[in-house]
Amino acid sequence: MRLSELPKNASAVVDRVDDTHDADPIARRLRDLGFVDGEPVRVVAVGPLGADPLLIQIGSTRFALRRSEAARVSVRQEAA
Amino acid sequence: MSASTLRIALVGNPNCGKTALFNQLTGGRQKVANYAGVTVERKEGRFTAPSGRVLHLLDLPGTYSLDAASPDEQITRDVCAGNYPGEPAPDLIVCVADATNLRLHLRFVLEVKRLGRPVVLALNMMDTARRRGIQINVPELQRRLGVPVVETVAVKRGGARTLIERVDGEVPRAAPVEPDDAASRGNLHAQVRELLTATVQMPRATDALDDAIDRWALHPVFGLAILAVLMFMIFQAVFSWAEPLMDGIQAGITALGGWLTQALPAGSALYSLLNDGIFAGLGAVLVFLPQILILFLFILTLEESGYLPRAAFLLDRMMFKAGLTGRAFIPLLSSFACAIPGIMATRSITDPRDRLTTILVAPLMTCSARLPVYTLLIAAFIPRETVWGVFNLQGIVLFTLYIVGIISALIVASVIKRFRRDKSDHALLMELPSYRMPHLRDVALGLWQRTVIFLRRVGGIILSLTVLLWFLSSFPGAPAGATGPAIDYSLAGRLGHALHYVFAPIGFNWQICIALVPGLAAREVAVSALGTVYAMSGSDAALASQLGAVISQQWSLATALSLLAWYVFAPQCMSTLAVIRRETNSWRYVAISAGYMFALAYMASFLTYQITRMLS
Numbered sequence: 001m002r003l004s005e006l007p008k009n010a011s012a013v014v015d016r017v018d019d020t021h022d023a024d025p026i027a028r029r030l031r032d033l034g035f036v037d038g039e040p041v042r043v044v045a046v047g048p049l050g051a052d053p054l055l056i057q058i059g060s061t062r063f064a065l066r067r068s069e070a071a072r073v074s075v076r077q078e079a080a
Numbered sequence: 081m082s083a084s085t086l087r088i089a090l091v092g093n094p095n096c097g098k099t100a101l102f103n104q105l106t107g108g109r110q111k112v113a114n115y116a117g118v119t120v121e122r123k124e125g126r127f128t129a130p131s132g133r134v135l136h137l138l139d140l141p142g143t144y145s146l147d148a149a150s151p152d153e154q155i156t157r158d159v160c161a162g163n164y165p166g167e168p169a170p171d172l173i174v175c176v177a178d179a180t181n182l183r184l185h186l187r188f189v190l191e192v193k194r195l196g197r198p199v200v201l202a203l204n205m206m207d208t209a210r211r212r213g214i215q216i217n218v219p220e221l222q223r224r225l226g227v228p229v230v231e232t233v234a235v236k237r238g239g240a241r242t243l244i245e246r247v248d249g250e251v252p253r254a255a256p257v258e259p260d261d262a263a264s265r266g267n268l269h270a271q272v273r274e275l276l277t278a279t280v281q282m283p284r285a286t287d288a289l290d291d292a293i294d295r296w297a298l299h300p301v302f303g304l305a306i307l308a309v310l311m312f313m314i315f316q317a318v319f320s321w322a323e324p325l326m327d328g329i330q331a332g333i334t335a336l337g338g339w340l341t342q343a344l345p346a347g348s349a350l351y352s353l354l355n356d357g358i359f360a361g362l363g364a365v366l367v368f369l370p371q372i373l374i375l376f377l378f379i380l381t382l383e384e385s386g387y388l389p390r391a392a393f394l395l396d397r398m399m400f401k402a403g404l405t406g407r408a409f410i411p412l413l414s415s416f417a418c419a420i421p422g423i424m425a426t427r428s429i430t431d432p433r434d435r436l437t438t439i440l441v442a443p444l445m446t447c448s449a450r451l452p453v454y455t456l457l458i459a460a461f462i463p464r465e466t467v468w469g470v471f472n473l474q475g476i477v478l479f480t481l482y483i484v485g486i487i488s489a490l491i492v493a494s495v496i497k498r499f500r501r502d503k504s505d506h507a508l509l510m511e512l513p514s515y516r517m518p519h520l521r522d523v524a525l526g527l528w529q530r531t532v533i534f535l536r537r538v539g540g541i542i543l544s545l546t547v548l549l550w551f552l553s554s555f556p557g558a559p560a561g562a563t564g565p566a567i568d569y570s571l572a573g574r575l576g577h578a579l580h581y582v583f584a585p586i587g588f589n590w591q592i593c594i595a596l597v598p599g600l601a602a603r604e605v606a607v608s609a610l611g612t613v614y615a616m617s618g619s620d621a622a623l624a625s626q627l628g629a630v631i632s633q634q635w636s637l638a639t640a641l642s643l644l645a646w647y648v649f650a651p652q653c654m655s656t657l658a659v660i661r662r663e664t665n666s667w668r669y670v671a672i673s674a675g676y677m678f679a680l681a682y683m684a685s686f687l688t689y690q691i692t693r694m695l696s
Contacts, residue, residue: 025149026507032145033509034184036269044291048300049397052405052507057300059183060285061292062512064393069507079678 001054003041003065003073011042012075014058020072027072034058034075087136087168087683088247091156091192092176093185094142095386095513097204099123100234100522101176102139103395104624105244112529116166119427119663120152129248136171144184146191147265148432160195169197172251174243176202179209179216179231180514181289182280186272189225194264196257197226202243206231206286208514215281224275228252235519292512297390311413314378316418318371319448333363349554359551362543371417371448372534373527379410379425380526384518388428389510396508402490403497405429408438412489415445419656424533431506437496439663440673442647443656444489446482449603453647454478456607460628461640477644483620484648488680546605549598553609567613572597586646586682587639587689600654603647637696644687649681 006012017035019027035041035058044062045055053064092098102110106125115122123139129539140159141152148154155164162169175192177185193199203209203216222229230246233239258264296302337359344351382388396406407429415422422442429435458474465473549572558566567573574592583593591613599606611627631640662668 026509028147029145029149029507029509031266032147032187034187034269036266038688039269045294045298045393046300046303047397047619048394052397053393054134055512057286060181060282061184062286064389064396064406064508064510064512066396068213068505069509 001077002071003043003075004054004067004070006041006043006075008043008046008051010077011040012077014039014041015074015076017073024072026069029046030069030072033063034061041073041075084132085134085136085170086247086251087138089138089140089159089170089173090176091140091160091173091188092142092204093144093181093188094512096142096176096181096185097234098142098176099139099202099245100519101202101232101240102137103522103525104234104240106137108525108528109531110525112533115155117153117665118151119244120155121427127244129244131248133248135247138167143188145188146195146260151432155283160192160197162197172198172200174200174202174247174418176204176228177234179203180212180214182216183272186275187268189227190268190271193225193227193255194258194260196254196256198252199224200243200246200252201227201229202232202240203229204232204234207236207239211661212287213283217279221275222643224278226255227236235522286293287514288348293515294390294512297387298393303390304392306485307394310382310387314375314413315416316493317378318374322370322374326367327333329366329370330363330571333359333366352554353550356554357547360546360550368418369531369534372421373531375414375417375421376530377523378528379414380523381518382410383428384516384523386513386515389512391461392510393512400508401494403437403493404441405431405434405438405506407510408434411438411442412445415442415447418447419443419445419653420659421534422658423659424530426663433500433502433506436664436669437493439660440496440669440676441489441493443653443673443677444485444492446485446648447603447653448475449653450647450650452604453615454481454644456628456631457640457644460632461635461637481644481648488649492676492680504530549600553598567594585689586685587636587642587693588646588685589635589639592639592643601652603650636693638689638692641692642685645684645688646681649677649684 001012003012003014014035014037016037017027017030039058042057043054044057047053053066054070056063056065056070082383090102102125109127110123110125113122120141124137125137127135127137129135134406138159143153145153146157146160148157158164159167160170160173173192173195175189177189189199189201198658199250203218209216215666217327218229218231228246230241230242237324239470286406289497297306337355340359341351341354344354379388391409392406395409399406399408408426410428411422411425413422414425419442422445423439425433426438426442429438455478458477462474462477467473467476552575553567553570553572555570558569573594575597577590579593579596580588580590583596588596591610594613595606595609598609607627614627614630657670657674660673661667664670670691
């Protein structure tokens with residue numbers, strides 16, 4: 001499933017980041033920011049309009065990602 | 081390079097407290113300029129270490145990765161690698177990392193280490209880390225990383241002592257250069273995980289206080305309400321606190337000019353140049369300083385506290401629909417005081433395309449220089465009536481003018497979005513840092529730097545334009561026995577008469593056209609210029625009331641409404657255009673913004689004038 005499909009307060013683990021096109025700079029930056037296999041993530045908050053952007057906590061950091069950005073991240077939900 | 085100086089580059093992730101550390105090390109001894117050809121701020125400072133060695137410090141733009149995604153990140157990458165033209169390679173790189181956020185920040189440290197230059201790691205915000213119970217085994221971290229590690233607290237006096245001692249000592253040996261490819265980049269995260277497991281213990285991933293504040297600050301309803309209240313308070317402060325200061329500055333400058341020129345014969349050209357040219361120009365520059373300072377004080381405090389990205393988070397969706405970004409919110413808000421600090425504030429927008437759109441629409445926000453024109457016309461033409469029992473009609477008209485400005489900015493931004501060639505998505509990807517108590521020294525230094533920029537760069541332009549326009553409005557003088565006001569015979573007067581052909585279809589008479597010419601320097605000057613054309617003098621308040629009486633008899637309602645509509649767009653502010661030139665480094669964008677605003681102003685006035693005439 002995609003990070004953008006995760007409901008508020010739900011946790012998951014990152015699988016990988018997919019490029020939407022060749023040399024996708026946003027995907028590269030996401031990987032640099034720590035969106036790599038095995039990293040736990042959680043949707044902490046969502047924007048007031050259309051639930052966009054998403055506030056994602058990864059490690060100790062909170063990043064605001066637009067839905068289109070979060071859709072590049074594929075996640076899996078693991079039994080906690 | 082002599083042995084007694086050392087060039088140090090300060091690098092780190094955004095929000096690592098790097099600039100606070102830079103302020104702590106250099107105090108006020110900083111030089112702020114731009115990198116050649118780009119509008120990325122270059123901050124340099126120096127300090128003398130206990131050994132007597134002079135250390136040159138370069139505060140490089142914060143970056144998440146050396147795989148640069150924006151012009152400021154490219155500069156950091158190139159300077160660190162020693163590839164930036166005109167910038168010698170640093171002898172030592174001090175990498176600053178937030179001790180409470182090592183999972184993110186250590187990756188960048190590893191990336192910098194691979195450049196093969198001497199590196200020292202400063203673990204900053206150690207006080208917060210201790211408060212949150214984060215335990216870092218520094219000797220072990222140093223051993224595993226292979227670079228010297230020191231602890232710092234940038235916001236505390238003496239908090240950089242260990243760092244100073246370390247950089248003053250022997251320069252550490254550089255790690256071997258390592259290739260940068262996709263596989264090794266992916267490997268960095270694995271190395272960070274290993275380092276963290278071995279050296280760091282965190283009882284809780286985030287600060288409990290941050291989570292508690294964010295539950296309210298980012299709440300879909302309360303969050304927006306808090307934002308609205310904050311904005312309202314800033315507005316109140318900018319307009320009500322600044323007013324006595326502005327009156328004082330105006331009076332002081334007029335008195336100073338009068339005192340300095342009392343020895344000169346009244347009516348001589350020099351007397352007029354000093355009084356009506358130079359001192360009036362100085363007044364026009366300085367009168368906005370209180371508003372700009374108060375505005376920047378709030379913005380800096382909000383920025384330091386970590387709230388600004390939250391505001392951007394709440395508003396991003398709305399602004400993105402219009403082709404902007406959440407980050408454009410502060411520049412646009414500042415533009416309500418004056419477009420100049422607003423356009424200066426767009427530097428916080430990292431994406432060049434989003435920044436340009438913001439610069440182009442910022443002048444559409446109703447700046448305070450338009451208020452004197454609005455109040456004059458509204459008082460003269462809009463009846464003081466109560467509508468629907470509670471609202472004042474004059475107030476509604478003023479409010480409508482503000483709203484029209486905002487709506488047109490959103491429309492223009494969407495049009496720009498539609499027409500630009502680059503349709504790729506541009507990321508928001510914004511970190512929401514921990515909340516922090518704003519630190520007095522950092523706020524004060526920021527305020528001082530922005531004031532200097534405003535006075536030096538913008539002041540010079542406004543002052544020279546005012547003198548030029550004084551010259552246009554004074555020469556040639558009125559011939560002997562002339563009956564009309566002197567300005568009518570001057571170059572500006574002739575220009576006004578010539579402009580009348582262009583502006584007749586939108587209902588402007590030649591007096592308005594003449595007033596538009598000196599109004600180029602600063603919009604509110606148009607009011608006093610109208611006073612000059614109708615040959616009256618006196619204080620601004622007296623002028624406005626007399627002038628109001630005269631124009632309400634001589635102008636039609638259609639003309640007055642048309643002038644109001646004109647000022648919603650009002651392209652004629654030279655200082656704004658000069659700042660656009662400076663911030664975009666391009667005359668093309670100056671021409672585009674002047675051109676589109678002129679077209680919109682003309683169209684709006686034409687429609688307003690013709691429709692009002694048809695209806696009345």
